[in-house]
Amino acid sequence: MGIKRGILIGRMQPPHNGHLEIIKQSFEDIDELIIGIGSSQMSHSQSNPFTAGERVLMLKKALSEQKIPGDSYYLIPIPDIMKNSVWVSHVENLCPKFNVVYSGNPLIQRLFKEKNYNVEIPPLIDRKNLSGRDIRFKMLNNENWEEFVPKSVLKTINKIDGVNRLKEISSKEINEI
Amino acid sequence: MGIKRGILIGRMQPPHNGHLEIIKQSFEDIDELIIGIGSSQMSHSQSNPFTAGERVLMLKKALSEQKIPGDSYYLIPIPDIMKNSVWVSHVENLCPKFNVVYSGNPLIQRLFKEKNYNVEIPPLIDRKNLSGRDIRFKMLNNENWEEFVPKSVLKTINKIDGVNRLKEISSKEINEI
Amino acid sequence: MGIKRGILIGRMQPPHNGHLEIIKQSFEDIDELIIGIGSSQMSHSQSNPFTAGERVLMLKKALSEQKIPGDSYYLIPIPDIMKNSVWVSHVENLCPKFNVVYSGNPLIQRLFKEKNYNVEIPPLIDRKNLSGRDIRFKMLNNENWEEFVPKSVLKTINKIDGVNRLKEISSKEINEI
Amino acid sequence: MGIKRGILIGRMQPPHNGHLEIIKQSFEDIDELIIGIGSSQMSHSQSNPFTAGERVLMLKKALSEQKIPGDSYYLIPIPDIMKNSVWVSHVENLCPKFNVVYSGNPLIQRLFKEKNYNVEIPPLIDRKNLSGRDIRFKMLNNENWEEFVPKSVLKTINKIDGVNRLKEISSKEINEI
């Protein structure tokens, strides 16, 4: 492979400024980046409120805002496969060949290392605020979350009524019918 | 659609007097009712002790006891599909067309509303006693649960040795072999 | 089991007069009948044009036309499971207990017999015309198919534009894009 | 939706000049295009020799060659779901919202039309040569196929030894072990 291609996999629920920062930094080392959108079959749950298509759209527009050229990255939805031993092959099937893996997730790190991939741990960026869990928590509690995501992500979440969706599906069932 | 047809979806573990009351009330507004038996693939677990077939039988006999005409409703087992975004289509595939949805479950409400369905929240009926979870809890603890379910449900549970089934599968494993 | 309950499983694409005749005859031997709608996950294909919900509706209305009491039968969609050795258990999970199986399909006969069920082969009724395949063929070729199905089945197929659906999905792709 | 977004779905085994022509023409009507790569789970078979990742790579490079801006399209692998009635929802989950569908496949046309989508049939372009099936046939028979695909597709197929892969998996088994 003449060019150097990396992969970053995350659930991106939602994409936030931390993701964008890691993506920008990665281009100092690589020519092309695959952005794998994990658990792509999930949506409408507390941990996974947004569909894969909504996450694809948010990322595309955020990367465009950042002037990252559309020819330099791949946005690939990756469904869960519930069988860790074949997960790396599953990712390889969906993506162009890559030679470096960026992940802060210990399981993903281990699985790629067992298949002899070069794994790099991205730096922590404002860990206190820049995590999907924190942002969803703030959405649910009417705290300020808007500043931690790119403008285009904010715009899409508003357009799809995303905060209300999250609140509704997180509310208690009135009865167990 | 000339006639008005509603749908009520629940796991019915087991069907209880609250379900029957909601079903009876629904016929004041609609001509036909689809009763979707959720998580139909599940059985023999603490939250889902009864098979779909057992739940179908309990409901059929309970509705017959209540003199609800067999031509006015549909009993449809609905397996989980683990992908919220296609769940409404999955239900539509299994059921005749319907124009009103009854559900106390916020996720179900949201999913149908996003597909432009008319969703109604059924009234709470003796919430303290009439929930599947409470009834299963009472079964496990030898409390009086029998009065909260229709006679035919009681009869079927006795016939299939249902309380012992629930107790056995809820007991601790003697060892993790 | 005090009562005698039978099961008839077929894809019912669409339900036709032969099905209705077998159903009516079965009630001479049994008290209740389970009608299993096979391959319920399939629709919009040449062999399986109609959804499970459409087939449920067609059957319900046809049985009502025939004055078969709604309390005496169960209409159960049965998805394929692609593993013959567990198929009988899969059917048992979805249906109330039964003690006689009606089927003209040699595989279904064999699978139930290996689990010690009493299997009966229904009589052939106008084999030349009364088969789903023949009726779909006639639909595709603008031949008279209407007389071989119950009135309510005809009505539903017309309402959902069923013949055009079948023709469209059976047409050749203009190109392999 | 302010912008006009279309979707084109195909198996792209491999992408060829016909695909590229349809894609270029579509931009006369729309602002953005989703290119859905169908049967993405398939590879290493006679009808589906290439992995989703290989097809993604071929298309990205071919679109880049054609100077189609990377910000104007989405390349989305779409796995089969084997249940026609939920297939449109499955596509909707994976893709940003779209308002026009391009397809020459009658089943895809029908499924989208039943969900009230605007469906357009792309023009036939050199039907005799520009189909995936023909190109694979030519590969197998050492005929000239190279002129019918973009240069970057040719380059990728050569790099992955694609023609030999197709020939090997299409050869007869020496014995049925």
Next chain:
Amino acid sequence: MGIKRGILIGRMQPPHNGHLEIIKQSFEDIDELIIGIGSSQMSHSQSNPFTAGERVLMLKKALSEQKIPGDSYYLIPIPDIMKNSVWVSHVENLCPKFNVVYSGNPLIQRLFKEKNYNVEIPPLIDRKNLSGRDIRFKMLNNENWEEFVPKSVLKTINKIDGVNRLKEISSKEINEI
């Protein structure tokens, strides 16, 4: 890996003298052999009449007859995974590590070679008679098949009434109910 371990994968419907011969010869090159029983989820069909458990039993007894020590081989049922690109990982998950692959199947050869395995093609042994397809054909047509399988295989097929099972499931449906 100190020891040399091979793998042979086949559907073994049923195991025959050709399989046994290949297995015996393989021990001239290797210390241990994994025998993968392919399509293990299949049974009761014309191409796959026997369950995985029946095939395990037939092979165990046949290997015992041949005095092949039970400590030197592994009998592993391998279900299909319908995704060629992850199939090798799927096999690796189910089996102890191996360093040589025996297969006459071009697809299996290709998939393992792409993962850098050493693949060997076993010699053809009486190709005319020693194939599963031929043996099943002879069973169906009351020809002599018994001499082409090990005694213990014959014994098990007789015990489970295997020939009648094959004949019944291969007979024509009397009608398409």
Next chain:
Amino acid sequence: MGIKRGILIGRMQPPHNGHLEIIKQSFEDIDELIIGIGSSQMSHSQSNPFTAGERVLMLKKALSEQKIPGDSYYLIPIPDIMKNSVWVSHVENLCPKFNVVYSGNPLIQRLFKEKNYNVEIPPLIDRKNLSGRDIRFKMLNNENWEEFVPKSVLKTINKIDGVNRLKEISSKEINEI
């Protein structure tokens, strides 16, 4: 069935001295034993660190150490099927026929009893130390676990760097990317 065959099902994460003891004792009652390796699709998780193939290897070598003849037992990986009502049929498909079930798991006991199997509860052996959960806990906490597993299990875990695998996949994610 002339011979008496039993089945023992466990996840064996990892196999330990308790398993070996139960296996040895079982041969006082039976001629052959099927050892079903449960949740065979799982690996690389805290509760299921080892692949099915690794567990097969550990057991084979441990049984060999114990001089248990290789012809007297079957090692069968059993994937989960997530549908309790068909689970017994699923096991029956994968295994030779058996007439006694050994299990300390109340759900497994119940499922087999409902299908009229003879179920026996194996004796508890040093319950405090001999459970998979305890052994994994000790691995994580650098306590002495080595004495509770057979030598060959220890050897395999060391060879595959098993303790580090368990520690890595159990560590906290540095961020929720």
